[in-house]
Amino acid sequence: MSASHALVVSLRKSGTHLLKEVMTRLGYALHGEVSATADSQPRLKGEALWGVLTTVLDEEELRRLTTSEDRAAIDAAIAEAVTAFYGAWRMRLGIPWRGPEGEAPPRELVARVLTRTPSRFADTPRGVCWFLHQLDPHRVDEGFLNEWLDSGNPRIVFNYRDxxxxxxxxxxxxxxxxxxxxxxxxxxxxxxxxxxxxxxxxxxxxxxxxxxxxxxxxxxERGLWLLRHPAVCKVSFEELVGPRGGGSREIQSAAVLRIADFLGAEGDADGDPAGLVDELFNDRAYSFHRxxxxxxxxxxxxxxxxxxxxxxxxxxxxxxxx
Known part of the structure; x- marks a missing residue:
């Protein structure tokens, strides 16, 4: 399991698929502005799931949920609450909903979460890496930004390209x-x-x-603050792409190790960086061209x-x- 909360800001067309491979192999589930397989999406259970439910649902809704014997209704209520929880955090991070309207997070539940006492990012489920294409300090929730400035949580990785x-x-x-x-x-x-x-x-x-x-x-231009901030781990497409994309395997390995060390992650990169870098170049990625x-x-x-x-x-x- 990954050792920290993480957030990747990857500029569009800068090789987001490379960071997806890195973060998945380091033990993170993926969320945000990134396509993810069923295996790489967050799966909540135990205390993590209960923490989300108590954030979203009121006492009566929790009571009905815990006393119901209708498995289908329970599963539907849990799925809706989790979707609302992540939907609220999408808004706090300044990520607009871009999918079909029918699949959007439930607005009433999202609004309820947002009007409650702002939660800390540190209280969100661990092992989840959020992917964004930009992190605008003028659009992000101030509570989130202050938490990051004061605690360094989540760890932020900034990815760019020529x-x-x-x-x-x-x-x-x-x-x-x-x-x-x-x-x-x-x-x-x-x-x-x-x-x-x-x-x-x-x-x-x-x-x-x-x-x-x-x-x-x-x-x-909007990413310059991330490039300049000392608490952000910077990495480029040219470092990560490796020899199959015209780069260097040595530079690729060093970049992956730098990310893993920055995150304090306990994935393949710690014990065997070769096992990770050999699979980064994925020509089956959604928007891959060359x-x-x-x-x-x-x-x-x-x-x-x-x-x-x-x-x-x-x-x-x-x-x-x-």
Whole structure:
């Protein structure tokens, strides 16, 4: 079992699937803005489950739950309470619901949880790693942010990638090159239609470089506070991707060990880092396309490079991609 609460902020198209593999192998269940298999989703029981139920349900609801003999009704009530609990924490972390409306957390229960005395993140079930694509200090619940600043809980890992490869990957993704859909991000749906109607790939890149509302356009600037904060573990796609993506196995192993040490985790990386890094590169990941370092060089024209420099030159400097 993982030794700490954890939160991964992985900028869109920066290799989130690599961190998913790391965190799963280190013993974490996954939650938040990440697709997860049934085996990697949180499964609550015992004290952890009771803690969630007492947070969500009132005394009468708890009484009915504990005295009922209807197994199906009990299971449904528990599932609804757990969904509401995590739904409230989604809101506290500034994560909007992006799935189908019919699958959204129950609003009345979520509202009830939010109006009660704010709970500590430390009281949420252990062994769960939240995945976010951004952590905006202006949108996150102040209680959560103060708890992290005072206690260091949860441990935060920040993942990023060369902004030029991120932009190229986003263009490929929204153009339908991955062949597995574009998910529920509203801006993905908007710009997928725009890019698919463009006449050429060069035109698509130009749109991405000149439209201020293009998905992820301001993500690197908004992530600068995470890059600069000393209590955040920073890791890049280039470090994690390994030789199959054009990187180094030695650098990959060192990055995984750094994450495991930062988390105090007791997973495969502690005793056998090779057993973990050999399986990080997953070309079956939902939005996987090519997953290689420096692919932007094959597609950017001199004009694209000029546009990128004008708009994102300071980002390249800040993140060390000169």
């Amino acid at each position: 902004p030029r490869d991120v932009l190229l990957s986003m263009v490929n993704f929204l153009s339908g090159e991955t062949g597995r859909g574009i998910g529920y991000f509203t801006d993905h749906r908007v710009y997928s239609g725009i890019l698919r109607s463009a006449g050429s790939f060069e035109e698509r890149l130009t749109i991405a470089l000149t439209d201020p509302s293009f998905p992820g356009a301001d993500a690197f 997953g290689r370092i420096g692919a932007w060089r094959e597609h950017f024209t001199p004009e694209h490079e000029k546009l990128f420099e004008e708009r994102y030159g300071t980002v390249l400097d800040a993140y060390g991609y000169r």
